[in-house]
Every structure is written in C-alpha cells, then in structure tokens.
Amino acid sequence: MKIEISKMLQKKKKQIIDLWMKNQLADAGLREDLMSNDELRVQSEELVDALLKRLNEENLADIDSSDFDEIYEILGGISITRARQGFSPRETGVYIFSLKDALLEILQQEFKNDATQLYNATIKVGKLIDNFGIVTFETFIKGREEVILRQTDEITEISTPVIRVWDGILALPIIGTLDSARTQVVMENLLQEIVNTGSSIAILDISGVPAVDSLVAQHLIKTVSATRLMGAECIISGIRPEIAQTVVHLGIDLSNIVTKATLASALKYAFSILQLEVRKKQSNSVKI
C-alpha cells in the first residue's frame, strides 16, 4: 500500500515540531543570547505550519512550484531578521537543516519496512529542504549586504567635515578614497563654507587618503582650482612619502599647488600669508 507522504507528514505535525525543537535545543551552537526558546518555537511552528499546509504529492518533487512562494517569504523573513540579529550563516543554516533531520526521522519511522519508498521519500524531502537552505542563504547574504550599504551611506555622510581652524582658515581632512561623487560633495561643502565664513585659505588634508592615483590627483587639482576661482587659496597637506612617490611616478604635475607635508606646516604657512604670528607667552617668573 502506498502511503501519501504529505498526508502522513501533516498528521505528524506535532511530532515534527517537537523533534525539530529537540534537535535545535540539542545543538551546541544554540544562541539563547540572541533568541529565547519560546521565540524559536513560534518561529519554527510558523514555518512547519506553512510547509505542511502547502505540501502535496505533486509539488513535493517540484521545488519551483509556486505553492512554495509563501514559504520562501517566511524563510526570507526569518533569514533577514537573523542576519540583523547577528546570527552567523552557519547557525542559520543549521536551523534549516535540522528540520531535515526531523522530517527524515519521521519518514524512517513510517517506512520502516519499505526500503524503496523510504529511499524515494528521503530523496524528495532532502531536495526540498536543500532548496530551502539555498533560499535562506541568498536572503541572509542580501540582509548582510543591506547592512553594509547602509553603513557605506553613513560613512559618506559623516566623512566630509569642514573645520574652521582659525579666523579665515578652513581645514578639510579627507578620510578614505576620493571618487568623483565624493569629490563633488567635498568641493561643494568646501566652497559653500568659504562663502559662509569668508575664509581666504583652505587646507585640504589628505593624510587619511590611502592611495593617490591619477584620478584622485585630478580630483584634488579640480578642488584646488575651484577654490582659487572663488578667491581663496588652497593648500594640500598630509602628503606621505608613498604618496609623493606615486604622484611623481605617475607624472602628475602638482607644482602649481602649494603642498605641505603636515597639517601643522600648512597652518604655519597659512599664518604667514595672513601675517599672523604665534608666539610663546613670556612668563612673569622669568623676568623677576
């Protein structure tokens, strides 16, 4: 007599959930710090519920069946929440694959005496759960990528501060690689700040720029020229030895631009242009 796998599994729902929970709780990698057992059980029940409701003899062998769309949705939700909560990919993977163990155990109990049917059912269920695993990983990675993208956005937002170091002197420390989009932001911020403060000197500090290639140099020259057009002078500081080497090797001409090795020497130069002087205060005790 041929037993319908899906019907049989539906009848054993309670047992499957219990077995799955047992498997999960027995796993050494269980993260009780990230998710309580009750939450885990609710999550698992929801998934098993949806799976068994949709499962029938036809779509058991057809993993692309549209019947599983809802399950993929649930899986995606679980996966993304787990990615955000900080579960490792392995932990999420183990979560899905321990369901396979539970299902196979049930199948084994049912088809104890019929090796052929057991084999067939095992293959089908195995394939199905494997596919679930793949979907889980895809969404897991997507969730992680979202996190990375958001962080990139945040970094660009905070990475171009224009600092007023003195009356009439602005400094702009650039950290990270300069690409076209960032140069645009840097340039706009700097020029606007020059207008707002009426500063006549801007110091562009590139000690936080990891590498200078011809494109980055081009962007720097553009920024300097634009500042000059506004009527302010632009000094580039923070030129590290490696940067000096690459710039000369690439044949980039920076001779029209004032460059200084450190922000301190750039500031000193700015003071001399503005005819300012920083002196040590004469202390009274010396005089007596």
Next chain:
Amino acid sequence: MEKIPILRMGQFLLVTIQVDLYDRLALNLEADLVQMVSKTGARGVLIDISAVSIVDSFMGRIIGNIANMSKIMDAETVVVGMQPAVAITLIELGLPLTGVHTALDVEKGMELLRNKILVDGPENDGDDDDNASDSAE
C-alpha cells in the same frame, strides 16, 4: 541696448555685473572695458560677478580674455565674489582661468589690487586727476 556700467575709482575700474550675461552683452563689455582701460590709463580692473549664477564656456572665455587684454595694457584684473556653483561649473568645463586673480569679495579684491600696484611700484599717472568720475556712456 543694455549696457554694463564701468565705474572709475582712482586708478581702478570697477565693473559689477548685476544681470545674467548673454553673449552679446559680454562681447560689448569686453570692447567697452579695453576702451576704458586705454582712455583712463587704469592700473587695475575689478569685476564683481557675485550676482552671476549661470556661466557657460563662452562667458568663461570672455572673462579670461578681458584679463589677458588688460594685462597686456598694464592693468591687473581681479574677479571677485564667484559663486560656488559657478566655480565648479568653470572647473568642470576645463576653464581654470589661469592668469586671472580672484578674491572673495570687493573689499579683498581692492586690497589685492592695491598690493599689486604697490609691488609693481607706484607711478605718477598724469591723467589721474582730470576726468574724475567716468563711466560708460
């Protein structure tokens, strides 16, 4: 026909562009200005473009031309008050206006011109005192 006034202030000529320049107006300005430099023997030209919000490559070239023409007539040109957007546009157009002096505002531009003249050495301009207030007709 609209005209941009050219004001005389001692040794300098002062041009404030208050309207958006179109090509014809810019060409007229160029012609008038060199005429004025020659007529007054001005030592410096100050162009205030703080009200100009749109430039194209033609305008950029005209400004460059004016500067070069004045230079060979022994007058320094200072462009003051350029808007950030205008500066970025000119740079993106590949017109860094080398040879043109720039300053943030009219005050700083005047100071720059005075320093330039001082560096070059003060000269006794004979026609400094006759036509005291001259402007474009």
